[in-house]
């Protein structure tokens with residue numbers, strides 16, 4: 001009997017027919033013997049994450065697939081990103097993400113990423129704990145030039161504009177209130193003062209004197225964006241009673257795991273880029289299922305390659321995932337394996353779209369259908385039909401024996 005489940009999301013996997021790929025999608029055109037065999041062993045369908053034609057963001061798509069109502073649990077990207085950096089949020093906190101960049105004496109941005117600095121942990125420590133008007137700033141280092149910032153205090157609002165202008169050669173924006181409320185005005189004011197204080201602290205930092213002495217640009221300015229106010233969200237364990245882990249390379253998806261209270265498992269070589277070690281992630285998954293009841297596994301690059309309009313690259317990355325998928329045949333017999341995407345990223349479009357994506361569910365006792373290839377069109381004739389994103393967790397719970405009786 002099935003008792004555990006794996007939800008493997010291949011980000012942006014879905015696509016449309018591509019002329020250079022003989023009018024097949026990258027997934028249809030890719031050589032995928034392992035994914036095809038998993039499809040043949042299971043039940044397939046198409047899945048519409050937020051409803052047909054609605055174009056999902058990766059953040060809202062993942063929360064929906066994990067069974068969260070985005071009207072109740074989605075508060076912008078900032079809170080999810082900072083959760084992924086290990087910061088524990090409290091209701092009322094305002095979370096932002098950002099970069100450490102370089103500005104000159106006139107405050108013009110010379111480099112938004114401070115020469116692609118690889119480690120900002122020393123700078124984050126210098127900024128962590130700054131307090132302004134009773135608001136404490138908690139600062140955590142992200143990967144490379146990135147930082148996460150949490151504002152903790154009374155009377156805050158997420159209705160403040162980005163300070164990061166997203167381009168160099170100009171001055172950073174001053175955060176302004178986006179609505180006419182005392183909370184938004186207060187937050188914008190405190191944030192402005194924090195940014196100025198941070199610039200002062202960073203400019204005097206010994207770490208920056210060392211960087212400049214080595215000919216590197218000083219990391220002397222915090223460029224912040226994406227404010228979101230956390231209002232509380234039940235953990236995955238509270239919701240389903242399942243001990244869950246997350247295996248992901250890219251920050252946002254580690255964030256999704258942490259935000260829903262899952263254990264985020266580090267895998268060396270998991271980068272969130274096309275060079276990621278997919279096999280190492282799948283091997284870690286097999287190991288984790290000895291401890292956990294549920295695993296959310298995320299593979300990013302099909303989406304990024306789709307956004308780069310690189311159809312060939314997307315197809316090749318799918319083949320790389322397929323080769324690693326050989327490991328998935330070693331999953332224990334009591335594990336349900338679900339493979340799908342969070343949305344389509346058609347490579348001729350170069351951005352997310354509202355097209356449904358293929359889904360397969362494989363495990364003991366599922367009603368195996370006649371689909372024997374994992375692709376957008378083969379899956380359309382599968383036994384699952386068209387699944388709604390918000391129903392995926394319900395069907396997982398149903399198949400692992402945890403479905404709730406409606407009525408008596």
Ligand code: ZN
Pocket residue numbers: 011012057058061303342343
């Ligand atoms: Zn995505």
